[in-house]
Amino acid sequence: MTDVAGSPVSVTSEPRVATGTTDVCDAKQFATLTFLRGGLIALGVTLAAGILAALYSVPAITPFMQSLGLDLRQLRPIHTTFATAWIFLGGAAVVYRFLEDIGGRATPGDRLRLRVQVLCWAAAGAGVIATLLLGITSGREYVGFHPIISVLIVVGWVCYLWNFYRVVGGSFWEQPVYVTMWGVGMVFFLYTFLEQHAYLLPQLFADPVQDLRVQWKATGTLVGSFNLFVYGTIVYIGEKMTGDKSYGHSKIAYALFAVGLLNSFTNFGHHSYHLPQSAAVNWISFIVSMTEITILARCITDVWCLMRDGSGEPNATKTAFNSAKWWTFAILFSSILISVPPLNSVIHGTYVVTGHAMGATIGIDSMVLLAAAFWLLKEFMEARDGAAPKFFASPSTRRRIIGLNVGVGALVVWLHVSGLTTGLTRMRFAPAEAYIPPAWLGAINGIMFAVTGFIALGFFDEVHKVLRRRAFGRFELPVERG
Numbered sequence: 484m485t486d487v488a489g490s491p492v493s494v495t496s497e498p499r500v501a502t503g504t505t506d507v508c509d510a511k512q513f514a515t516l517t518f519l520r521g522g523l524i525a526l527g528v529t530l531a532a533g534i535l536a537a538l539y540s541v542p543a544i545t546p547f548m549q550s551l552g553l554d555l556r557q558l559r560p561i562h563t564t565f566a567t568a569w570i571f572l573g574g575a576a577v578v579y580r581f582l583e584d585i586g587g588r589a590t591p592g593d594r595l596r597l598r599v600q601v602l603c604w605a606a607a608g609a610g611v612i613a614t615l616l617l618g619i620t621s622g623r624e625y626v627g628f629h630p631i632i633s634v635l636i637v638v639g640w641v642c643y644l645w646n647f648y649r650v651v652g653g654s655f656w657e658q659p660v661y662v663t664m665w666g667v668g669m670v671f672f673l674y675t676f677l678e679q680h681a682y683l684l685p686q687l688f689a690d691p692v693q694d695l696r697v698q699w700k701a702t703g704t705l706v707g708s709f710n711l712f713v714y715g716t717i718v719y720i721g722e723k724m725t726g727d728k729s730y731g732h733s734k735i736a737y738a739l740f741a742v743g744l745l746n747s748f749t750n751f752g753h754h755s756y757h758l759p760q761s762a763a764v765n766w767i768s769f770i771v772s773m774t775e776i777t778i779l780a781r782c783i784t785d786v787w788c789l790m791r792d793g794s795g796e797p798n799a800t801k802t803a804f805n806s807a808k809w810w811t812f813a814i815l816f817s818s819i820l821i822s823v824p825p826l827n828s829v830i831h832g833t834y835v836v837t838g839h840a841m842g843a844t845i846g847i848d849s850m851v852l853l854a855a856a857f858w859l860l861k862e863f864m865e866a867r868d869g870a871a872p873k874f875f876a877s878p879s880t881r882r883r884i885i886g887l888n889v890g891v892g893a894l895v896v897w898l899h900v901s902g903l904t905t906g907l908t909r910m911r912f913a914p915a916e917a918y919i920p921p922a923w924l925g926a927i928n929g930i931m932f933a934v935t936g937f938i939a940l941g942f943f944d945e946v947h948k949v950l951r952r953r954a955f956g957r958f959e960l961p962v963e964r965g
């Protein structure tokens with residue numbers, strides 16, 4: 484890998500040219516590749532913690548894991564923190580790839596901020612694993628680590644935001660919708676991340692209902708901010724693959740941005756049905772969320788239609804993208820069902836919610852990011868070698884992606900079956916009675932969770948292997964990249 488502080492690079496809007504003459508790499512190219520690698524590492528940690536957490540649910544294995552000092556209270560926050568990190572880092576790789584397009588030379592300030600960003604986030608990642616394994620946790624959803632680590636995340640984030648706005652700067656308003664999505668998502672993340680730490684205020688912490696309200700509001704906005712990165716990625720990759728720039732300025736893409744943003748402020752409602760709140764809040768939340776996912780389904784289908792060339796040739800990006808499209812419809816269907824209040828009261832707090840969250844973050848977010856990762860690596864390798872790499876268009880890569888969908892589908896379906904069974908057996912109890920799940924359910928659930936988890940993990944590893952072999956290979960990048 485060449486140095487970040489490399490020499491000037493000429494960035495043009497022409498197709499990439501493989502010069503093969505230099506080992507100098509621009510800071511932004513370095514950033515694209517580094518965040519892609521970081522995202523793949525985060526995905527690896529997510530998977531490791533996920534399978535350990537699934538094994539933990541097998542009653543015969545739980546005591547053994549506890550004797551090793553491994554507990555769901557550590558594994559779950561490691562899993563969810565790194566799942567979120569994978570989504571943000573994958574998004575950052577795409578954002579830096581875009582910054583290469585609109586180019587200009589990276590200034591010494593850009594390079595310094597990039598170094599700080601990479602170092603802070605790497606230290607934060609290592610810190611999260613180390614402290615959570617030592618049992619140091621905040622106990623909060625999605626920010627389960629010690630708040631001191633949040634300082635590193637924020638410092639890195641400010642550098643990211645600065646680098647983005649320094650390049651996009653004055654042209655922000657003329658840029659396509661994906662730039663608006665990323666630019667707003669960046670500011671939004673910073674705000675919501677700080678809001679997630681409101682529990683550090685003693686007055687708020689002392690009032691559990693208020694604390695839960697703010698926590699869900701902030702978590703809803705966090706999801707909104709990473710959705711903006713994923714939505715931007717859909718439109719950007721679609722544009723790059725088809726050369727059609729009109730979608731980035733279309734009304735429907737702006738509608739997705741606007742409703743996505745609105746939903747970030749309202750989606751807390753359907754996470755807090757159990758808190759005292761007005762029915763109007765529930766309804767607003769329901770209608771806005773349904774509108775967002777419906778528009779998303781339309782956009783993802785539109786971009787998919789633009790990408791389709793009818794050749795039937797295998798193409799890893801298109802296969803992953805097509806998977807995201809089908810997952811979006813499936814999640815839309817399940818969202819409608821679980822948001823209906825009587826049904827929500829049956830499934831609340833069960834594995835149905837876990838299945839739903841994992842179905843959305845894997846099926847939609849991760850499939851879009853995997854599509855982007857395939858495309859980014861193809862671009863790098865094409866520019867380096869002058870020819871498209873075989874892995875990108877091979878039937879075996881396509882089979883691995885399809886297998887991954889089947890594996891994840893099995894895991895998600897099982898979570899729904901298990902959660903629904905919990906909900907239905909729980910209904911037999913009066914509200915004030917403590918619910919004790921039937922022993923057979925715990926036993927079957929543990930085994931099925933582990934079995935479907937291993938199937939999903941096996942296919943994840945197959946796809947991850949294709950990407951990590953290329954991403955962590957030696958890269959001596961050509962200077963000219965458009």
Ligand code: HEM
Pocket residue numbers: 529530533534536537559562563566567569836837838840841844845849935936937939940943
């Ligand atoms: C081999 C693959 C995986 C396995 C076996 C697995 C397993 C698990 C387990 C055991 C939990 C905790 C359930 C509980 O609270 O008891 C969980 C939660 C979660 N997982 Fe995974 N996971 C996998 C992959 C992923 C990936 C790739 C992502 C996202 C990129 C992801 C996102 C999530 C999220 C968001 C939650 C929290 C759900 C909630 O709010 O209840 N998982 N997963």
